[in-house]
Amino acid sequence: MPELPEVENTRQYLLRSGLVGRRLGAPEITWANTIREPSVGEFIEGVAGRRVTDVQRRGKYLNALLDDGYHLVLHLGMTGSLRIHDTDTELHRMVRHTFPLDDGREMRFIDPRKFGHLWLLSDPDDAMPRMGPEPLEPSFTVQTLAEALSNRKAPLKAILLEQSVIAGLGNLYADESLFLSGIHPERAANTLSDDETTRLHRAIVTALTRSTEAYAAARDAQWPDPPTALSPWTIPRYKGERCPHCGTEVQLLRVRNRSTWYCPQCQPAP
Structure with a gap:
């Protein structure tokens, strides 16, 4: 999507x-x-x-x-x-x-x-459903993210997909954000430390910024018929592929019925 x-x-x-x-x-x-x-x-x-x-x-x-x-x-x-x-x-x-x-x-x-x-x-x-902050705008801060997660026991991946928490984040960029932050997708949302919340906030902004910049470059390079879909994320999404950081084979699990790719070495289980 x-x-x-x-x-x-x-x-x-x-x-x-x-x-x-x-x-x-x-x-x-x-x-x-x-x-x-x-x-x-x-x-x-x-x-x-x-x-x-x-x-x-x-x-x-x-x-x-x-x-x-x-x-x-x-x-x-x-x-x-x-x-x-x-x-x-x-x-x-x-x-x-x-x-x-x-x-x-x-x-x-x-x-x-x-x-x-x-x-x-x-x-x-x-x-539209009730929307949370836009993650590339100043209203999305470490504090707003921490407050959104603080009382939620559900798996972090599931919470990140709720548009009332972060507007515009979906399955692909939630996986990428968790991978960049080194956090397992099944961690209970309310168990993150201050440092982990900061890392996750930075990872969300980084993942989305990288992609918007990749699309901007593609529009300039391929105008007037630029691509509508790119694959700018770093977490592999196919069976048998390996983590670009540690070489461990990435794994697929389902979180609240959503396919989720992660590295079991870089994102240790809770």
Whole structure:
């Protein structure tokens, strides 16, 4: 699933492609279940003729602000991506929805597994779960992380996936953060020492910063068709691969039914 770096990469792509300032035509919706609110007909009518004034991100959600005060909110699901092309450019076979633009191009929502969602709302928060701090903003501190973990006995990996704890962190970057900090994914969240909490905070920021910088470099190098998915993490994610630090074979376990890769030597069991 696209996580914070991938969604931010999409936002930057839309900004650089000139979506802000463009007026939208009536979108073509080919998979009605994507539209969560309002009805499909009301969604099409509400989007048509509106100008995009900004594109923002909150956690894993994109929010296109429209000139009538409404918000076009989008979640990419498991495999979704957005592309802006001339209308005569060949369609990817997994394009589910198209949004005509007033400059002769169109924005295309590619969604192979049909897990993406769209909303048209007066308040974008109505589309989103309760969110914790953005981990790349000053509001995410060692202290806020410590407070979020202090009364939680659940496995640390599971807590890190809760969007109310950290906005935008998902399975891949939770694994990477735990690997960089040397903490086992099944540690009870409320057992971390001050030093471990500091290490974890630093690892989360490092993992996400590295990835956002990798996507920025890829956009510059491969524009106008930059990649939508990279693999910038350092923890191997395949059976038989070895830890880049100690050479131990990495292991797979499931934490609250989520696949989790870790190094048993660098991340000792609790």
